[in-house]
Amino acid sequence: MKASYKVPSIIACSILLVVSCSRKKDKFISRNFHAVTAEFNTLYNGYNALEQGRASLNESYTDNYWDVLPIERLEVFDEVILPGQSKNESFSTAEEKAVKAIQKHSMNIGGKEKNPQMDEAYLLLGKARYFDQRFVPALEAFNYILYKYAASDKINQARIWREKTNIRLENNELAIKNLKRLLEQEELEDQDLADATSMLAQAYLNTKSIDSAITQLEVASNVTKSNDERGRYRFIQGQLYNELGYKDSANIAFDKVIELNRKTPRIYMISAYLEKMKNFDYENEDRMALLELLTDLEENRENRPYLDKIYFQKGQYYQNTNAEALAIEYYNKSLRTNSRDRLLKAKNYEILGDINFDNSVYKEAGNYYDSTLTNLELNSKPYRVIKRKRDNLEDVIYYEGIAITNDSILRLVRLPDAERITYFQGFIDDLKAKAEAEKEKAEALERNQGLATVNAGGRQAPAFQGVGAPAQATFYFYNPTTVAYGKNEFIKKWGNRALEDNWRWSSRGVIGNIGGAGGTNIVAAATEEELYDPEYYISKIPTEQKVIDSISKDRNYAYYQLGLIYKEKFKEYELAKDKFQDLLESNPEERLILPSKYNLYKIYELLGENGEAAIAKNDIINNYPDTRYAMILSNPDMVSDEDENSPENLYQALYAQYENQEYADVISKSEDYINRFEGDAIVPKFELLKATATGRLYGFDAYSKAINFISVTYANKPEGKEAQHIESNVLPVLANKDFVKDSDSIRQQYKVIYTFKDAKKEQLEGFKTELDTVLSHVKYYKLQSSVDVYDTNTNFVVVHGITNKLVANTFEQLFAKEDKKKIKEPHFVISSKNYQIIQIHKNLNDFLNVDTN
Incomplete structure (x- = not known):
């Protein structure tokens, strides 16, 4: 019998408990039931989701150490979030949990909230919206806490988060005012004080008040409970001191980051070391100590993720100590780490480009600047600066390519037969060595079964279908071995083709031709027998004098252009002098001789070579007395910008x-x-x-x-x-030369054309004057005329302003009787569109034979 009462008793107790836990009754059990349920169920899960979302944000966020770091690691995007959308599902979940806690556990009785966990729910709601970058709704949540829960123990946190949100909404002055008031009126401690002062520092940074920001960061660094935050705040302090030019204070701040060692993320410690090195005084401080420190950082296994930055800084060290070769080596090592820091890669490429530019290796410099541009944000200021540099190199790269290519061809043309054979035999030996190396690589790949994979069922996929044919066991581009093999095969078949449209066309040219001959890849075009036969390559050397002269002419013109570019654009007077001198020694066309001599004279003057300048000046004046150059040199004061012959x-x-x-x-x-x-x-x-x-x-x-x-x-x-x-x-x-059919339904312009063959200018002008007089008498229409050239023998006198084809066809009826007698020349009517076609394609006869009605 006792068992028969057990189930009903449990049901009755449950009903009693539920009824007694109503959200509308201010009872002890109700308050505690909803508070505990909200805290340890809904809000607990909500805060877990919030932390998961923050962790994913931190993982995806990448700091830009080339600029002052933000206080908080949060990247704000410009895209608009629509209602119901979310950037991160974890924050959406956290918001749902907060809303659920409010809807199911809020006890708003008599205008007062009886559940002490509701302030936590609204705080969670605001934080979830904040991290989801919905700042206005987040502000509403924080303001609701301040309005509704003034006695909450979370009130100061709500105030701090409200100002964080205001800062994100760019209300920096308001945030500064409210945070300063909070610090003055409340005795904040520990993390609350750290959060308030760090956010105040961010607001000061946004308003360019760097001194005030440093002061607040000092407070935040001292009181925060998080070593991660302490390391970040100290590092930002050092960056700010650097901005103000206080290197000693900056180094002290960086030393405090370094002292934290493993207590803070290692990236802060490494970056602090590198920032200190940027402040190094190469004139007065110990260079060897700096090199030893860099070497220790480089060799420390824990620093492998940061080798890109360490190599770059070591390259900077060698560049500052004039060890250019070592600097280049370390900049390239930094690039080979496959760094994710695009700005670091851009700086590596830019510096290598500048080094080549300073060494007058302009083609290589251009290539490095191209790589720099790919790692910079499009149309940003750094991008535009590098783009200008690269554009300035366009012409010099183009003409240097022509000069080098044609020089090599002409050198082969001049070589005796025996030396040609020797030259190409050496080239063939290199080809054989490369082919042997590729063969060994292919055999090694086959032995190692390059693409062999074992699937989950234990079955082995075939590695190769014969030598050189990779099987499709895995996606081709996922395997670096097969990618390298594919590149070699491509180059072997097609040559080193430029990355451009229609790359397979021989007319597009190939990089690395033998002497540049022919503009096509003669290695790729060779048969197996021809490939290793010197006579095959010798047969490709031009022999016709006409072709050789054309190559020489192009080379000379390239020399001339390079001389001008080096002189005018880059101020490289020695290089310019060499190009003009080489040109004058190369039997140039007559048209290039005098300008080259004049430019050489100007270069001699700029270089202070007065004797050479005097010789060049006398040569021009004596041998070219009637030219403009001679006039300039003889009477420089008489030559002005207004010279009519300029x-x-x-x-x-x-x-x-x-x-x-x-x-x-x-x-x-x-x-x-x-x-x-x-x-x-x-x-x-x-x-x-x-x-x-x-x-x-x-x-x-x-x-x-x-x-x-x-x-x-x-x-x-x-x-x-x-x-x-x-x-x-x-x-x-x-290109379209088809005439347009006239349409009465479409309003269009028509012209009346009077045709004159082999007419003199006076005859045309006389007729036009007479016609203008007649047109001025026409009522209702504002007509005007013009004289248009059709071809070398034909001119038109054209009447404009008619918008109706019927009026155009009965044009003479617009004239008064006395005017009809004055204009007797034959004419035809044409629409404006068809008139444009006959002027473009010169097909008047076709139009006169076509019915456009």
């Missing part, structure tokens, strides 16, 4: 002729000026003007050829780039 003024005058539709004259004079000022920076402008005039006079096909010539010949000049843009984007639009 290239710039001649260009302006020619452009005025172009606007006046004197296209034939523009083309003729452009050719003359191009030859006269060959090598001058203004030549591409004359070429582009000539191309435009050619298109206006001869049509689309002639224009297309001229633009293509400019885009290839002046590829690195602004005019060449403009021509490339025209070729890619404008010409395809202009």
